[in-house]
Amino acid sequence: MRSVKRIADSTIRRLSVYLRFLEDFESRGLATISSDELARRGGTTSAQVRKDLSLFGSFGKRGLGYSVPELASRLREILGLGRQWKVVIIGAGKIGAALVQYLGLKQRGFRVLAAYDSDSSKIGKTFEGIPVRDVGHLERDARKNPPDIAVLAVPSDNAQAVVNRLVACGVKAILNFAAAQLQVPSDVTVKTVNMAMELEGLSFALTSRD
Amino acid sequence: MRSVKRIADSTIRRLSVYLRFLEDFESRGLATISSDELARRGGTTSAQVRKDLSLFGSFGKRGLGYSVPELASRLREILGLGRQWKVVIIGAGKIGAALVQYLGLKQRGFRVLAAYDSDSSKIGKTFEGIPVRDVGHLERDARKNPPDIAVLAVPSDNAQAVVNRLVACGVKAILNFAAAQLQVPSDVTVKTVNMAMELEGLSFALTSRD
Numbered sequence: 001m002r003s004v005k006r007i008a009d010s011t012i013r014r015l016s017v018y019l020r021f022l023e024d025f026e027s028r029g030l031a032t033i034s035s036d037e038l039a040r041r042g043g044t045t046s047a048q049v050r051k052d053l054s055l056f057g058s059f060g061k062r063g064l065g066y067s068v069p070e071l072a073s074r075l076r077e078i079l080g081l082g083r084q085w086k087v088v089i090i091g092a093g094k095i096g097a098a099l100v101q102y103l104g105l106k107q108r109g110f111r112v113l114a115a116y117d118s119d120s121s122k123i124g125k126t127f128e129g130i131p132v133r134d135v136g137h138l139e140r141d142a143r144k145n146p147p148d149i150a151v152l153a154v155p156s157d158n159a160q161a162v163v164n165r166l167v168a169c170g171v172k173a174i175l176n177f178a179a180a181q182l183q184v185p186s187d188v189t190v191k192t193v194n195m196a197m198e199l200e201g202l203s204f205a206l207t208s209r210d
Numbered sequence: 211m212r213s214v215k216r217i218a219d220s221t222i223r224r225l226s227v228y229l230r231f232l233e234d235f236e237s238r239g240l241a242t243i244s245s246d247e248l249a250r251r252g253g254t255t256s257a258q259v260r261k262d263l264s265l266f267g268s269f270g271k272r273g274l275g276y277s278v279p280e281l282a283s284r285l286r287e288i289l290g291l292g293r294q295w296k297v298v299i300i301g302a303g304k305i306g307a308a309l310v311q312y313l314g315l316k317q318r319g320f321r322v323l324a325a326y327d328s329d330s331s332k333i334g335k336t337f338e339g340i341p342v343r344d345v346g347h348l349e350r351d352a353r354k355n356p357p358d359i360a361v362l363a364v365p366s367d368n369a370q371a372v373v374n375r376l377v378a379c380g381v382k383a384i385l386n387f388a389a390a391q392l393q394v395p396s397d398v399t400v401k402t403v404n405m406a407m408e409l410e411g412l413s414f415a416l417t418s419r420d
Contacts (some may be wrong), residue, residue, distance in 0.1 A: 007414075007418070009411060012410070012411050012414050013407055013411065015410075015414075016404075016406070016407040016410045016411075017391065017407075019410075020389070041391065042391065043391060078414065078417075079410045079413055079414050079417070080410075080413035080414055080416055080417030080418075081410065081413060085412075085413060085416065094307070094308040094311045094312070095308050095312065097304070097308070098304045098305050098307070098308040099405070101304045102304070102305065102405060103405075103409075109413065110409055110413075148416060149409070149412055149413075149416070172415075172416060172419070173412040173413075173415055173416050174412075175405075175408055175409065175412060179230070181227065181251065181252065181253060187419070189411075189412055189415035189416070191408045191411055191412055193403055193405070193408060194226075195309075195312060195313075195385075195403070196226070197223055197226040197227075198385055198401045198403060199313075199320055199359070199385065200222070200225075200226045200229075200289045200290075200291065201219060201222050201223065201226075201399075201401055202295075202359055202383040202384075202385060202399060202401055203289055203290035203291060203295060203319065203320075203359075203383075204217075204222050204225075204288070204289050204290055205382075205383055205399035206290055206295065206358060206359070206382060206383050206399070207288075207289070207290030208217070208290075209382070209397070
């Protein structure tokens with residue numbers, strides 16, 4: 001695909017949303033969808049849908065809407081879902097274990113190689129068929145089978161040190177569940193899921209309505 | 211506090227980040243912080259810090275920086291963290307259980323009343339001292355002790371039906387872990403944490419660098 005630069009995160013999220021609806025439509029055997037319908041389901045406007053898609057080329061025909069299988073296939077390609085990404089999960093606590101389960105069962109396109117922990121009571125166990133390995137083996141394992149994405153589910157005190165090791169292993173994409181601001185080189189992408197911040201956002205919304 | 215309208219989510223997230231640094235400073239007994247230092251730690255600019263804070267009144271003195279305890283206290287007030295919010299968790303599967311643990315142990319200001327499930331093998335158990343109750347009792351429980359915030363950790367097929375029940379119970383804030391677009395009245399705030407979308411954002415970033 002052609003190189004795509006500086007696309008806003010919010011655009012990528014909307015593409016993910018559109019893809020979900022298209023796949024729902026595909027599974028029901030529907031052939032076309034209008035930008036109006038995509039917009040309505042995605043909670044946006046048809047102008048926004050057209051603008052989002054126009055960033056990646058020309059789609060659909062005026063008055064006929066989009067071909068569902070064609071647009072779904074193109075969005076999968078744009079989002080990089082045509083291949084399988086290798087994922088490691090660092091931290092096999094409650095959150096890490098829930099993520100192994102989630103990723104193991106639900107996400108096509110993402111294959112979990114292993115979870116890592118430093119707790120000897122966890123090392124050697126398996127979650128959903130995924131081995132829990134000694135985090136001391138991270139570098140050696142990564143040389144044999146380099147992961148594309150690391151999911152970070154370690155205590156926040158420990159997060160930056162683990163990230164430094166992941167970056168040294170060549171990992172370029174990190175999904176961070178630790179409540180820490182991470183420093184990474186500019187060629188590494190970090191997405192942070194921070195439940196405390198989401199809750200504070202709700203607390204703010206409840207407070208400012210009073 | 212005075213009514214605050216239409217503050218961007220990104221601003222609120224930055225306030226949460228600033229508060230974390232301020233609390234770290236408080237715990238180390240430091241009295242003042244400059245907008246430069248807040249900016250550097252928060253990965254933003256000092257102009258942005260000053261702009262964010264100016265939305266909520268006047269803080270700090272030119273050349274002297276901000277008083278750490280004063281600004282921390284004001285941010286807690288702005289974010290509504292001076293009181294305790296009552297939380298229910300709907301869905302006691304792996305993700306729900308991990309959330310109970312997380313919320314139960316870590317989040318001051320958020321008190322989990324109960325988790326709800328329809329699975330009779332889970333009902334009656336406790337997670338971290340939090341009871342798992344029959345979701346059929348949701349409305350009755352909510353009349354006795356109305357929750358402020360609901361955390362939704364149910365399968366996506368089921369999510370809208372549960373949300374309709376929560377809205378009917380008067381819940382005005384929902385943290386959604388289901389992979390579903392939820393329809394809610396305009397006075398209800400929903401924050402969605404969607405791991406599939408975060409992963410697709412990483413997949414996109416990896417793909418577009420090639």
